[in-house]
Each structure stands twice: as C-alpha cells, then as structure tokens.
Amino acid sequence: MRKILFILPALALLAITSCQKVINIKVSDTEPKLVIEAKYDAVKEEVLVHISQTANVFTKDTVPYISGAMVKIIDTNGVETLLSEIGNGTYFLDNYSPIHNSTYKMEVRIDGITYSSSDLLVPIIPMDSMSYEFQEKNLFLEEGYMVTFHFTDPFDENFYRVFQTINGEEMTEVGEQMMLTDGFSNGLSRSVPLYWKTFEMGDTIKVDFASYSKQTYRYYSDLFAALQGTEMSAAPTNPKQLWKNDTGDKIEVLGHFTAFGYDTKQVIIGE
Numbered sequence: 001m002r003k004i005l006f007i008l009p010a011l012a013l014l015a016i017t018s019c020q021k022v023i024n025i026k027v028s029d030t031e032p033k034l035v036i037e038a039k040y041d042a043v044k045e046e047v048l049v050h051i052s053q054t055a056n057v058f059t060k061d062t063v064p065y066i067s068g069a070m071v072k073i074i075d076t077n078g079v080e081t082l083l084s085e086i087g088n089g090t091y092f093l094d095n096y097s098p099i100h101n102s103t104y105k106m107e108v109r110i111d112g113i114t115y116s117s118s119d120l121l122v123p124i125i126p127m128d129s130m131s132y133e134f135q136e137k138n139l140f141l142e143e144g145y146m147v148t149f150h151f152t153d154p155f156d157e158n159f160y161r162v163f164q165t166i167n168g169e170e171m172t173e174v175g176e177q178m179m180l181t182d183g184f185s186n187g188l189s190r191s192v193p194l195y196w197k198t199f200e201m202g203d204t205i206k207v208d209f210a211s212y213s214k215q216t217y218r219y220y221s222d223l224f225a226a227l228q229g230t231e232m233s234a235a236p237t238n239p240k241q242l243w244k245n246d247t248g249d250k251i252e253v254l255g256h257f258t259a260f261g262y263d264t265k266q267v268i269i270g271e
Contacts, residue, residue, distance in 0.1 A: 065089025076102035144198025159217035
C-alpha cells in the first residue's frame with residue numbers, strides 16, 4: 001500500500017507554482033505582515049532568503065521588500081554564516097556545504113527583532129531509474145507515452161516532493177505538482193507514474209526528487225490545502241507559524257524555512 005498526495009498549487013510563497021482562477025470573494029485592507037521565505041538547497045549548496053511585507057489586494061504599489069536585515073544560517077555545530085544582501089529583499093550565500101541528517105537554524109534580524117526558524121536536512125533518497133511506456137487513449141489521457149520513476153523507500157518515515165521539467169520548461173500549472181509519503185512501503189521498491197499527462201516521441205522529462213522533513217511536508221500540505229479552498233467547502237486554516245521572535249510577542253510572520261536535497265534523473269522518449 002502506498003499513500004500519495006497530489007497537490008494542486010495556486011499562488012503560493014516559495015511554492016514555485018502559479019495558476020489563474022476566478023473567485024468571488026470579499027476582501028478588506030489589513031495591516032501588513034512580515035514575509036520571510038528561506039531555503040537551503042543542499043545540492044546547489046546555496047542559501048536564499050526573500051524578505052518582504054504583504055500588500056493590500058487592490059494596491060497599485062509594488063511588493064514592499066525589506067532591506068538592511070542581518071541574515072545568517074547556523075549549522076548543527078553552532079557555526080554561524082552571514083548571507084549577503086543582493087537587492088530586492090534578497091539575501092544569498094553560496095558554497096555552503098551540507099551536513100545531512102542535521103538541523104539548520106535561520107536567523108533574520110530586522111529593526112532590533114530577531115526572527116528564527118529551523119529545519120532538519122534529511123538524507124537524499126535516490127531514484128533507481130525512469131522509464132516510459134506507450135498508452136492508448138482513454139477517458140482521462142490522450143494517446144502517448146506514460147513516464148514512471150522508480151526508487152527504493154528506506155526503512156523509516158520519509159516525505160517527498162516531485163518537481164518536473166518538460167523540454168526545459170518547469171511545470172508550474174495546477175495539477176503538475178506532486179508530494180508523497182511512504183505510508184506502508186518502508187523498505188520496498190516503488191514505481192510512481194507522472195500520470196497527469198502523456199508525452200510524445202522526443203520529449204525530455206526531468207524529475208527532481210526532493211526529500212523533505214516532516215515539518216516541511218506538513219507546512220506545504222497545509223498551505224496547498226488552504227489554497228484549494230472553494231465556496232463549496234469550509235475554509236481551511238493557515239499553515240502553522242514556524243517563525244519565532246525573541247520578544248515574546250505573538251508577531252505573525254508568514255513564510256517558511258526549508259532545508260532540502262534532491263536526486264535528479266531524466267529520460268528522453270525514444271532513446
């Protein structure tokens with residue numbers, strides 16, 4: 001048995017997804033909230049942080065970026081490394097070697113207040129291979145080639161996200177994102193199809209198979225569930241706030257710090 005959660009993303013922070021949907025809603029002006037989106041890509045060995053404030057729905061102003069912050073990442077041994085500000089509320093660090101199966105802490109100091117969040121960098125689970133098979137037209141898919149990736153799930157609890165790039169274009173539309181857990185498949189070989197579409201001869205399909213911590217998996221699961229709320233269903237709650245501050249005040253901060261790695265494979269249909 002396996003448990004797979006397929007996610008339909010919409011506009012989201014750090015979700016690298018986008019969609020368009022017409023919804024009749026009532027909105028009102030609210031006080032701006034701080035937004036801190038941070039990620040540590042352990043494969044590229046890059047740390048990237050975006051800091052901004054929310055804007056009112058009907059404002060004509062651009063997104064208010066936050067400059068002049070002090071941003072640093074702290075490894076499991078307590079070693080602190082500063083990020084450099086590169087403009088538009090973006091802070092960056094490269095050549096930052098990972099220590100897998102350890103916790104990293106991100107600290108952001110703005111106007112005398114320090115905000116912090118931590119995430120566990122779990123080991124990367126490799127894919128074994130990718131394959132494709134011709135599929136006749138049916139009620140759900142056009143005639144073409146189905147692509148499947150294969151991996152062996154370790155003997156512990158694991159959380160994954162699948163990023164897909166087709167012919168050099170990242171897939172960012174609704175229904176093109178996928179997250180999954182291992183359920184009862186610990187220690188077993190698994191084959192997971194990219195079933196949302198079929199491919200043509202000569203297409204190049206690349207998969208980045210990301211390993212997430214349980215905290216990050218839950219955050220994005222809750223975020224996407226909230227974004228999928230409709231008028232016919234109860235409004236889901238927002239994801240749990242994971243940024244803390246050193247004042248003791250309940251200052252709401254949006255965003256998340258994600259530390260992750262991934263294995264990459266690609267297949268060319270017909271080769």
